[in-house]
Amino acid sequence: MADTYEKLIEDSIEISAPVDKVWSLVTDIPAMAKWSPQVVKSTVKGGVVKKGATFTNLNKQGIKRWPTAGKVVRFQPPAGATPGDFAFRIRENRTIWSFELEATADGGTRLTERRETPDGISGVSMLLTKVVLGGQEPFTDELRRGMRQTLERIKAEAEA
Structure with missing residues (x-):
């Protein structure tokens, strides 16, 4: 059906770098434009990324550009066996994008x-997507490919 959406899109990658290094990368919202093929620019209000921080994005698809606003809703750095959890909600469509970081036995990071939709996707976003x-x-296929590209680019930077 053209008007339905996937409630959860996810992908994982193994990175040969410690979780604290990967954490510093994924929580650097302004750097997301280097990794995500959809993000042109991100600016954090006040410059500090923490729970409650807000930011703006400029996104792209081909020649199309559109702004979005985000808010960090989870900011739990990894600690020992406890995975790290970094998530933000996009105001315009209500989706939550997150990164979970788990230490691997070899000292790396999974x-x-x-992309979750616990409150659905806004009607305006559904219409604009259509x-x-x-x-x-x-x-959704484009988001999935972009997610894989983002993970691969973060891996390359973390392992450099």
């Missing part, structure tokens, strides 16, 4: 990126 961004299924 990084999982998710009319402007190519429809839910193609856009």
Whole structure:
């Protein structure tokens, strides 16, 4: 169905770098433009990334550009066996994007990126996705490919 969406999109990658190094990368919101193929620029209000921090994004698809606003809703650094959890909610569509970091036995990190929709997706975003961004299924496929690209780029930087 053209008007349905996937409630959860996720992908994981193994990184040969410690969790604290990967944590410093994924919580650097302004750097997301280096990794995510959809993000052009991100600016954190006040410059400090922490729970409650707000930021703006400029996103892209081809020649199309659109702004979004985000708020950090989870900011739990990794500690020992406790995984790290960093998440932000996008105001316009109500989605939550997150990164979970788990230490691996070999001293590396398993990084999982998710897009969740616990409150659904706003009607305006559903309509814009259908009319402007190519429809839910193609856009979801694009998000999935972008997620993989983001994880691979973070891995490359963490392992450099």
